[in-house]
Amino acid sequence: MWRITVANTCIASGSCVGIAPERFELDDVAGRAHPLTTDVDPDEAVLDAVASCPMEAISVVDLATGEPVEV
Numbered sequence: 001m002w003r004i005t006v007a008n009t010c011i012a013s014g015s016c017v018g019i020a021p022e023r024f025e026l027d028d029v030a031g032r033a034h035p036l037t038t039d040v041d042p043d044e045a046v047l048d049a050v051a052s053c054p055m056e057a058i059s060v061v062d063l064a065t066g067e068p069v070e071v
């Protein structure tokens, strides 16, 4: 299981939402994106979203090891 976190450095570019709309959505009030579900099964689309983020604001941790998931 992975845990997805979006830092407050997010600038709401929407890249993650465009790449993985089933994983991320934009919160217009907060002015940033957030994961639809925080804890998910491993999913390549999440890593694609991480790689697309211009602010490197998305982090993914493997809950089994506590280590960051490499993109």
Ligand code: SF4
Pocket (backbone or CB within 6 Å): 006, 009, 010, 011, 012, 013, 014, 015, 016, 017, 032, 033, 049, 052, 053, 054, 055, 056, 057, 058
């Ligand atoms: S790609 Fe990064 S900066 Fe853009 S909305 Fe997603 S988390 Fe925010």
